[in-house]
Amino acid sequence: MGRQKANDFDQELLDLYDGFAHGLIERREFLDRAAKFAVGGITAAALLESLSPNYALAKQVDESDPRIQGGFVDYASPDGHGTIRGYLVRPASGGQSAGKRGGVVVVHENRGLNPYIEDVARRVAVAGFTALAPDGLTPLGGYPGTDDEGKAMQKTLDRGKLREDFVAAYDVLSSDSTSNGKVGAVGFCFGGSVCLTMAVRLPGLAAAAPFYGGVAKADDVPKIKAPLLLHYAGLDKRQIDAWPAFEAALKEHDTEYTAHIYADVRHGFHNDTTPRYDAASAELAWSRTVDFFNAKLT
Numbered sequence: 016m017g018r019q020k021a022n023d024f025d026q027e028l029l030d031l032y033d034g035f036a037h038g039l040i041e042r043r044e045f046l047d048r049a050a051k052f053a054v055g056g057i058t059a060a061a062l063l064e065s066l067s068p069n070y071a072l073a074k075q076v077d078e079s080d081p082r083i084q085g086g087f088v089d090y091a092s093p094d095g096h097g098t099i100r101g102y103l104v105r106p107a108s109g110g111q112s113a114g115k116r117g118g119v120v121v122v123h124e125n126r127g128l129n130p131y132i133e134d135v136a137r138r139v140a141v142a143g144f145t146a147l148a149p150d151g152l153t154p155l156g157g158y159p160g161t162d163d164e165g166k167a168m169q170k171t172l173d174r175g176k177l178r179e180d181f182v183a184a185y186d187v188l189s190s191d192s193t194s195n196g197k198v199g200a201v202g203f204c205f206g207g208s209v210c211l212t213m214a215v216r217l218p219g220l221a222a223a224a225p226f227y228g229g230v231a232k233a234d235d236v237p238k239i240k241a242p243l244l245l246h247y248a249g250l251d252k253r254q255i256d257a258w259p260a261f262e263a264a265l266k267e268h269d270t271e272y273t274a275h276i277y278a279d280v281r282h283g284f285h286n287d288t289t290p291r292y293d294a295a296s297a298e299l300a301w302s303r304t305v306d307f308f309n310a311k312l313t
Contacts, residue, residue: 032045066289068162068289070288076141082106091183092179092180097154100157101147106143117194117197119145124203127169151177152165185200195313199224199308213241215235227251230261236261243265251281277293277300284296
């Protein structure tokens, strides 16, 4: 049996999973409410497993890919949790990667540095940039190996300190010996909102590309100096409903932005380890992101 797609599931069930994935409902409530979709010998637990990430399904860039050099580093986060572990990936030396280059902070979802986000960091390095993907769960021992555990762990962290840990990653890339002085950020879901926080907090941020990352507060929009590339899913009702007011604020303050709304796809469409993945939209969004970084970070 091939990989299941979002359209294989009832929309109400997908909405339930979205609530579970974002911590709006607990596992028990999901299973209780999903029970009515458990037919033909399929249990609610099996439905949850089908909808959850399967990291064996997708790895676009292997750790041993000759185009990159990667490993884990510790860096200082004095206003956050002190010391944070991150996955630092560079283009392999020589060729077009020789000399100075831009850097990109890769910000994970609400569950720590899982294999999908590590793979995104490698994709950034393949594109020619130095990538740093922090693990926000470092204070609790790091990503635990499953997203359910990671999500529960991340909920216990001080949210302000957690965001400072990603802000500190900007300083790491800015001061890197290979840096050309230009640093951007890309993030997904929670990570998308962190990208916007970084754009508000860091006047030197050169580019921010949040994927389905919510919106910034209206009072914060005037502080945004970084160009924005915003990716939203057309079926992501909460964010689509919030978008018009956010766009109005961006226009009012002459913020440089480009927004793309991908029709008929769901929140998480870039994550190639879940049924919500949409290959055409994900590939288009990623090519736009690489082009954006090439324009702003080189």
